[in-house]
Amino acid sequence: MDLALLRTFVTVHRAGSFTRAAALLGLSQPAVTSQIRTLERQLGRPLFLRQARGVTPTSIGDELAHKAAPHLDALVEITETGLDDDSSLRTLHLAGPPEFTAERALPALTELIGEDGQGFALRASFGNAEETLEGLSAGHHDLAISTAQPRGALLTATALCDEEHVLVAAPRWAEQTGAGQPDRKPEPSLEQVPVVEVHESLPFLSRYWASVFDSRPAAPGTVIVPDLRAVLACAVAGAGLAVLPRYLCAAALERGDVVALHEPAVPPLRTYFLVVRTGTLAMPHIARAHEWLQRASTDWC
Numbered sequence: 001m002d003l004a005l006l007r008t009f010v011t012v013h014r015a016g017s018f019t020r021a022a023a024l025l026g027l028s029q030p031a032v033t034s035q036i037r038t039l040e041r042q043l044g045r046p047l048f049l050r051q052a053r054g055v056t057p058t059s060i061g062d063e064l065a066h067k068a069a070p071h072l073d074a075l076v077e078i079t080e081t082g083l084d085d086d087s088s089l090r091t092l093h094l095a096g097p098p099e100f101t102a103e104r105a106l107p108a109l110t111e112l113i114g115e116d117g118q119g120f121a122l123r124a125s126f127g128n129a130e131e132t133l134e135g136l137s138a139g140h141h142d143l144a145i146s147t148a149q150p151r152g153a154l155l156t157a158t159a160l161c162d163e164e165h166v167l168v169a170a171p172r173w174a175e176q177t178g179a180g181q182p183d184r185k186p187e188p189s190l191e192q193v194p195v196v197e198v199h200e201s202l203p204f205l206s207r208y209w210a211s212v213f214d215s216r217p218a219a220p221g222t223v224i225v226p227d228l229r230a231v232l233a234c235a236v237a238g239a240g241l242a243v244l245p246r247y248l249c250a251a252a253l254e255r256g257d258v259v260a261l262h263e264p265a266v267p268p269l270r271t272y273f274l275v276v277r278t279g280t281l282a283m284p285h286i287a288r289a290h291e292w293l294q295r296a297s298t299d300w301c
């Protein structure tokens with residue numbers, strides 16, 4: 001069987017459409033369609049069901065992808081490393097949310113770089129859950145950290161850790177609103193405080209309000225910055241209240257730069273997942289990084 005056909009097939013399977021696969025492969029869409037039809041003729045079975053938007057693999061298509069993809073990934077890795085390269089280092093391509101990846105995952109993984117000749121080179125990229133999982137499915141990443149658990153058999157997810165969310169602001173806002181006092185209902189008074197968030201949709205604040213107050217926040221975002229570290233800096237400067245992961249604001253809370261405006265009996269949690277393409281944990285450098293992050297996460301919870 002022609003490996004080029006298998007490579008095209010796996011790319012279509014991961015991308016979910018001929019158009020996206022063509023862009024990833026640098027081919028025209030008719031060329032991709034022709035290669036898939038050739039492979040289907042050779043196998044005597046359909047591999048994809050054509051739909052209005054993209055394609056869905058048949059059961060035979062799924063089975064072939066799960067058997068072939070790890071081996072094709074290994075061949076690609078060999079060609080990227082180089083047959084004449086004496087170095088034992090392999091490159092791990094990691095993707096995840098910027099704050100958690102930078103503050104948690106990367107410091108942990110750097111301990112493995114070049115360790116006793118058994119480590120790996122590391123390349124990291126940042127993105128939201130949708131971007132990260134899409135890149136992993138397309139083969140751009142080896143290992144992803146995601147707050148969304150993927151569906152289907154193409155990707156395999158393992159729960160990594162939970163992060164606690166805390167409602168914080170500079171001390172003057174707590175004094176002004178009376179928030180944090182046990183005899184005050186926090187929600188109405190907090191509506192007076194400006195909001196610092198990562199997006200106009202207020203994802204962290206909305207999740208917190210729904211979980212703790214069973215309502216929606218009334219105040220619009222005053223400062224919108226697409227990085228939780230910047231959100232913390234703005235909160236410390238007095239720009240308004242923010243919902244932040246406790247690991248990210250723990251030091252600021254301890255110093256008194258910010259204070260918790262509310263301490264619910266059951267704080268909102270968000271789960272992180274380690275995600276790989278199914279079958280790729282057979283590759284030693286991916287398996288090593290996966291195991292190392294799981295060990296490190298026992299100190300993060």
